[in-house]
Amino acid sequence: MGMVRQTKSVKSILKVFEARNTPISAVELIELFSNQMNKSTVYRILERLQEASTLHSFIGKDGVKWYAVCHCLDSSNHQIHPHFQCNNCGKIECLPINISVPQVAKYNIESASLLLSGKCTNCTS
Ligand SMILES: [Zn+2]
Ligand SMILES: [Zn+2]
Structure with missing residues (x-):
């Protein structure tokens, strides 16, 4: 795992991920930080955090890009974890x-992704 220099901007983005503990879309992150940094800065930080394996990204419904903290699993090339989106x-x-x-x-x-969709635990009970 590489290191990303913990600038103030990097720290504030990581803080949001820690607080949520769920994936966050790029669109929402840009909105959240719109008065602190511009869009390309947000994208650049996300890209760097992804290269350092701090975050991973995936595409959800309607082509929306999501980022999530990598904490769960073995990230070898031949193993992936699926993502779930509630309809x-x-x-x-x-x-x-x-x-x-x-x-x-x-x-x-070199890469694979799997998006599962259906009803989440809240919506089935
Ligand atoms: Zn994930
Ligand atoms: Zn649901």
Whole structure:
């Protein structure tokens, strides 16, 4: 895991992730920090945190990009965890399971993602 210089901006972004403990969309982060930093600064910080494996990103419904803290799982190339998005309330989360990415002869698989959707625990009960 690499290190990202903990500037004031980096710290305030990480603080939001710590407080929420759920994935946050790029759009929402830009909005949250709109009076502190511009859009490209937010994107640059997110990118750096992702390179350092502090955050990971994935695409949710409607092509929205989400970021979440990496704390759960073994992040080897051949294991991924799926993400879940509720069709009813829109809640989104990292699922605490590992899925093995199939290896395909002659192809070098570099990434994989799986978005599951349905009803979350709040919406089924
Ligand atoms: Zn729900
Ligand atoms: Zn995740």
